[in-house]
Amino acid sequence: MSGIGRSRGQYRQLWAVNMSNEIETMEQASRRGIDMGGLPSFVGYTLRRAQLVIFDDFIRTLDEVGLKPASFSVLIILGSNPGLNQSEVSAALGIQRTNFVALVDSLEQRGLAERRPSESDRRSHALHLTPAGRKLLARAMTLQQEHEARFTDRLGPGGREQLLTLLEKLLPTE
Amino acid sequence: MSGIGRSRGQYRQLWAVNMSNEIETMEQASRRGIDMGGLPSFVGYTLRRAQLVIFDDFIRTLDEVGLKPASFSVLIILGSNPGLNQSEVSAALGIQRTNFVALVDSLEQRGLAERRPSESDRRSHALHLTPAGRKLLARAMTLQQEHEARFTDRLGPGGREQLLTLLEKLLPTE
DNA sequence: TATAATTGTTATATTGAATCATTAAACATT
DNA sequence: AATGTTTAATGATTCAATATAACAATTATA
Incomplete structure (x- = not known):
């Protein structure tokens, strides 16, 4: 029901937060020598990332x-x-x-x-x-x-x- | 710097989740006898609510x-x-x-x-x-x-x- | 009763984010 | 050297979520 189209990855970004497939993950960034600064230690940042991960799955599930x-x-x-x-x-x-x-x-x-x-x-x-x-x-x-x-x-x-x-x-x- | 205007409450909704001032809080809803169903027990829902609360404060802070x-x-x-x-x-x-x-x-x-x-x-x-x-x-x-x-x-x-x-x-x- | 507040609604604006196309530079392969 | 391919940056456009303003009908209140 209801084509995937836009619904995929719709809630993916906001706080400039990556989290999927084509998009580089934070881990990949660090591995490439990019220093994420304090970001991962900010509760808001990690909360946001986790929320996006869950919503991504949730939206696909409800599709x-x-x-x-x-x-x-x-x-x-x-x-x-x-x-x-x-x-x-x-x-x-x-x-x-x-x-x-x-x-x-x-x-x-x-x-x-x-x-x-x-x-x-x-x-x-x-x-x-x-x-x-x-x-x-x-x-x-x-x-x-x-x-x-x-x-x-x-x-x-x-x-x-x-x-x-x-x-x-x-x-x-x- | 940078007028409040739209920046207030910009990240407030998405999963149809309230969380501030004029908008009724979930607690108010329950008190009025509205049964929120399983919603508050969904990790995704509560995560989303918490994220919105934090972002609301964060956005005001950065303003x-x-x-x-x-x-x-x-x-x-x-x-x-x-x-x-x-x-x-x-x-x-x-x-x-x-x-x-x-x-x-x-x-x-x-x-x-x-x-x-x-x-x-x-x-x-x-x-x-x-x-x-x-x-x-x-x-x-x-x-x-x-x-x-x-x-x-x-x-x-x-x-x-x-x-x-x-x-x-x-x-x-x- | 006069005024205010509420309900559902339309129209419209704003914004974060995704998609598509284009240009120019770099790179790889013959 | 010529060719095709990939990459970097950009612009234009679209879409979806959300916010704001205005309005008619109805109800509540001073």
């Missing part, structure tokens, strides 16, 4: 079901919270409601979700998964778990939990 | 010296490896040569770096920092360390090293 991280996350929210309106879902996910419109359009056109008229507020739409949406979500969750396992393996026993704990400390406590 | 992550990293490489050509620097950082051109243009126009004719290969330019570039880099490094400290504090003793170790396990061993 089978024609989803991207954003649309996948929407399905997840709708699956657990049927009936929310667009503002609620987009706010929970940090998507601006203005950009959320096209996202829902797409899900609706694919028959994965639907906008139902809200009973309490004629301005808003109650969002629901369709049966097809629920089915696709289930498949996507399986793929996600396989993806997750690939990286969990690398972290060793307890590594995943340790990592999550540390990462959460970086998040705003609010 | 004082008019740098962005990419240009900052270029200065670092040039500082430690004077004389490299554009292909070498861009490859080490994972920036495509083609997009690297404008980056160097900008640094050159700001008088921070310069292209010198390579002595061995008339096709390529030897990149060097100017004295102004070295000075700005020094200041930027100080800012980076302050930024780093803000997050290191949150991680507790040994947390930073632990986190770096775990993250490196996620990177391609090549």
Whole structure:
């Protein structure tokens, strides 16, 4: 589903960080005698690199079901919270409601979700998964778990939990 | 230097992940009774959120010296490896040569770096920092360390090293 | 009731990043 | 020396994610 084309390597760069195939890896750079300066010791830099690696795999993984991280996350929210309106879902996910419109359009056109008229507020739409949406979500969750396992393996026993704990400390406590 | 404008929140979203001010935080979402599904337990999701938080702070931090992550990293490489050509620097950082051109243009126009004719290969330019570039880099490094400290504090003793170790396990061993 | 705020929407701008083509120099092979 | 191939730098263009502004309909509030 959904051609690879641009989706490959889409999230690859940002902090001028390499990480794949044709692009030289940092290790290769050092081996060629390039001094990376303090870069690899910056938490932000390494965090970014790791995130790109994971997303690269994740995006390829989701490609089978024609989803991207954003649309996948929407399905997840709708699956657990049927009936929310667009503002609620987009706010929970940090998507601006203005950009959320096209996202829902797409899900609706694919028959994965639907906008139902809200009973309490004629301005808003109650969002629901369709049966097809629920089915696709289930498949996507399986793929996600396989993806997750690939990286969990690398972290060793307890590594995943340790990592999550540390990462959460970086998040705003609010 | 360099107006805030767009630079604020530029790296904020992607995986449809909120994290700041006006945008509802995940915690707020849960409090409103929204079930985030498995999302917070996905390493990729939490990694992405943490990365956005750090970058948000990092970008604001660098704003004082008019740098962005990419240009900052270029200065670092040039500082430690004077004389490299554009292909070498861009490859080490994972920036495509083609997009690297404008980056160097900008640094050159700001008088921070310069292209010198390579002595061995008339096709390529030897990149060097100017004295102004070295000075700005020094200041930027100080800012980076302050930024780093803000997050290191949150991680507790040994947390930073632990986190770096775990993250490196996620990177391609090549 | 008058005013303000909210919901969904369209249109538009910005930016990071990828793609394609071109030029000139360097290199390799006959 | 002539040829073809690779490499360095560049420009032009495209694409996708995200941000901003404005608007109509509706609801909430002073």
